[in-house]
Amino acid sequence: MFSKKYNSFLKDSEMTAVIRAADWSSTSVGEMDKWSMGLRSALGIMLNSRFPMFLFWGKDMTCFYNDACLDSMGIRGKHSSILGKSRAGSLSEMWHIISPIIKNVLKSGEASWHEDQRVPIFRSGKMVDSYWTSSYSAVCNDFEKIEGILVAMNDVTEKAEARKKKEEAEERTRLAAEIAQIATWDLDLQTHKMIHSESLATIFGHEKNVQLTYADMISQFHPDDIADVVEKAFELSMQSGTYKYEARVIKNNGELGWIRSHGKIFFDSTHEPLKIIGTLIDVTEEKNHSEILMESELKFRLLADSLPQLIWTADANGALNYFNLSVLIYAGINYRDLNAGGFQKLIHPDEIEQFDSNWTSVLITGDDFLLEHRLLRHDGVYRWFYSRAIAQKDAAGKIQKWVCTSTDIQQQKTFTEELEKEVSERTAELKNTNVNLVKMNIELQSFVYVSSHDLQEPLRKIQTFISRLNDTEEMKFSAAAKEYFEKINAAADRMQSLIQDLLAYSRTNLTDKVFVMKNLQELAEEIKEDYRERIQETNAVVEIHNLCKAKVIPFQFKQLFNNLIGNALKYSKPGIPPHILINGSLINGFEIKNLGAEADCTYCHISIADNGIGFDMKYKDKIFQIFQRLHSKTEYSGTGIGLAIVKKIVENHNGIITASGAENQGATFDIYIPEL
Numbered sequence: 001m002f003s004k005k006y007n008s009f010l011k012d013s014e015m016t017a018v019i020r021a022a023d024w025s026s027t028s029v030g031e032m033d034k035w036s037m038g039l040r041s042a043l044g045i046m047l048n049s050r051f052p053m054f055l056f057w058g059k060d061m062t063c064f065y066n067d068a069c070l071d072s073m074g075i076r077g078k079h080s081s082i083l084g085k086s087r088a089g090s091l092s093e094m095w096h097i098i099s100p101i102i103k104n105v106l107k108s109g110e111a112s113w114h115e116d117q118r119v120p121i122f123r124s125g126k127m128v129d130s131y132w133t134s135s136y137s138a139v140c141n142d143f144e145k146i147e148g149i150l151v152a153m154n155d156v157t158e159k160a161e162a163r164k165k166k167e168e169a170e171e172r173t174r175l176a177a178e179i180a181q182i183a184t185w186d187l188d189l190q191t192h193k194m195i196h197s198e199s200l201a202t203i204f205g206h207e208k209n210v211q212l213t214y215a216d217m218i219s220q221f222h223p224d225d226i227a228d229v230v231e232k233a234f235e236l237s238m239q240s241g242t243y244k245y246e247a248r249v250i251k252n253n254g255e256l257g258w259i260r261s262h263g264k265i266f267f268d269s270t271h272e273p274l275k276i277i278g279t280l281i282d283v284t285e286e287k288n289h290s291e292i293l294m295e296s297e298l299k300f301r302l303l304a305d306s307l308p309q310l311i312w313t314a315d316a317n318g319a320l321n322y323f324n325l326s327v328l329i330y331a332g333i334n335y336r337d338l339n340a341g342g343f344q345k346l347i348h349p350d351e352i353e354q355f356d357s358n359w360t361s362v363l364i365t366g367d368d369f370l371l372e373h374r375l376l377r378h379d380g381v382y383r384w385f386y387s388r389a390i391a392q393k394d395a396a397g398k399i400q401k402w403v404c405t406s407t408d409i410q411q412q413k414t415f416t417e418e419l420e421k422e423v424s425e426r427t428a429e430l431k432n433t434n435v436n437l438v439k440m441n442i443e444l445q446s447f448v449y450v451s452s453h454d455l456q457e458p459l460r461k462i463q464t465f466i467s468r469l470n471d472t473e474e475m476k477f478s479a480a481a482k483e484y485f486e487k488i489n490a491a492a493d494r495m496q497s498l499i500q501d502l503l504a505y506s507r508t509n510l511t512d513k514v515f516v517m518k519n520l521q522e523l524a525e526e527i528k529e530d531y532r533e534r535i536q537e538t539n540a541v542v543e544i545h546n547l548c549k550a551k552v553i554p555f556q557f558k559q560l561f562n563n564l565i566g567n568a569l570k571y572s573k574p575g576i577p578p579h580i581l582i583n584g585s586l587i588n589g590f591e592i593k594n595l596g597a598e599a600d601c602t603y604c605h606i607s608i609a610d611n612g613i614g615f616d617m618k619y620k621d622k623i624f625q626i627f628q629r630l631h632s633k634t635e636y637s638g639t640g641i642g643l644a645i646v647k648k649i650v651e652n653h654n655g656i657i658t659a660s661g662a663e664n665q666g667a668t669f670d671i672y673i674p675e676l
Helices: 006-014 029-034 037-046 067-074 092-108 157-179 198-203 214-219 222-239 283-308 323-331 336-345 348-364 410-472 481-512 520-530 530-539 553-569 589-595 640-653
Strands: 052-056 062-065 110-125 126-140 146-155 180-186 194-196 242-248 256-267 273-282 310-315 321-324 369-376 382-393 398-410 516-519 541-545 548-554 579-589 601-610 656-661 665-675
Touching: 006 640, 037 052, 037 062, 037 126, 037 146, 052 067, 067 336, 092 110, 092 126, 092 146, 092 553, 126 157, 157 541, 180 222, 198 541, 222 242, 222 256, 256 283, 283 323, 310 323, 323 336, 323 369, 336 348, 336 369, 348 369, 348 382, 369 398, 382 410, 410 481, 516 520, 516 553, 520 530, 520 548, 520 553, 520 579, 530 553, 548 553, 553 601, 553 640, 553 665, 579 589, 589 601, 589 656, 640 656, 640 665
Parallel strands: 541 579
Antiparallel strands: 052 062, 052 146, 110 126, 126 146, 180 194, 180 273, 242 256, 256 273, 310 321, 310 398, 369 382, 382 398, 516 548, 579 601, 601 665, 656 665
């Protein structure tokens, strides 16, 4: 018979059986009579059970089983019959799993219960793992001695696998929540008891092993958000079944944070709320970033509305989405109409195609949008604007938005048009002036020709006849007549000198300006040689030092040296031998920038100083003007053209000339000629 422990186990597992007579095909009634009451009872239970059952009996653990084992345990087909077989020849695949349990039950006599026990069995011709809930109970003989073990088994493979999949899914969900830093919570609305994941505590600023109550969580909400946000969200959830909100929380360390919660409410059959299951995430960083963006956007709009420029923005696809106050005032239409394509209607019909083409192009390339076009003002007048749009890009270079400005350039346009008109008129005038200048140059050339031939011819005849009269009739002239003839002769000579000087001055403009690299020292020495007799007559000293090489017009530069050296010899002080010092050097243009020199150019500096009569510095500019004389023609001969010729030659060489001096203390002329 069974032990009390076994009977209790059978009752608990609800596996009751009725012992009844049975037809044992493999065992005679006579043999059954030899078995003990315990064995007979166990076999009766097995035969009447709908669960697979095994009985291991005797010292060799002879195996008995019921029909329920044939298919569910994979015995059919594998063993034609294992009834009465020892364990070695039966169920060898599972024996190594159940044998340790059987040994413990034999030793202790205590029934043993096992859930989800993995047991390998044959199914569809192959060994597979299955899961069973099993009980092990001792079976005693007539003398209360344990003779065997009765094993009852229930196949729970489908439930075990389903539970395993559920656990795996729950684990994946848990891991995903942890990775995403999402806390989960489960609140019983009847008892207010709450279960939550570890991450919920950390979001509220606690250690992760702290268990928060619903009251703890509510106490950390910002006071202003409890009624206005949390409780209001709960009221709405009673209708929708969805519980969601964003609220501020005061973390355990006193810092202010933001959370976002999303949950679902479960109701009973009477629509009474039972519980809420939801998630919660820390969105403090997101909110802070959002607030920074909003603050930046607000500053941008305040600044944009304070500017007279038309400012508008567009999204990455080019759709206009913002216009400042100046656009609204200029266009005279509201924001909604502008946003609905009104801005494009402001563009002048002649420029709309170009505007759209350029805008489409920059949306693809990301280049700046630049265009001059007209926009319609609220009073029906088109004004010119210069529009510029710049793409704002993220770190990866992807366009996020466009910021655009349109600047009123009507005044500049009007000024430009007037300027172009004026330039056109001036160009026409200049063209006419050039034609007249060509005519004047032709006339001047004719005058030069007349001066060099026709005007000098009568002078030569006058001088010739005066000379003949002096030779043949001198003795017949009275003293007064002789004086008159001398004055006539002097006037003719002066007239001839004046004509020759005028010709020399005109040639400084009319001669071909062919520049040649020359040694200025050699040119100055040639002129000094030309004045040898005069130098000897006056006991003059002429020193020439360190003149450089430069590109010059040789003929003109010889005339320059001739006029300056000649003036120095002519305007010497009576009784004092002339001393003329000519020095040369190279000088950087930056040093004489105040004189109008180019700072990055190198100049040949030529200084010509004398010890003559000098001049008052108030005449330093006047002396270079044509026909200007500081002394009477009776004191010093000359026409007043020599220094004007010198200045013209210097200007022909893009040079600079200055004069300095003092009365009776000599004069100095400084000339600066570009080296190349």
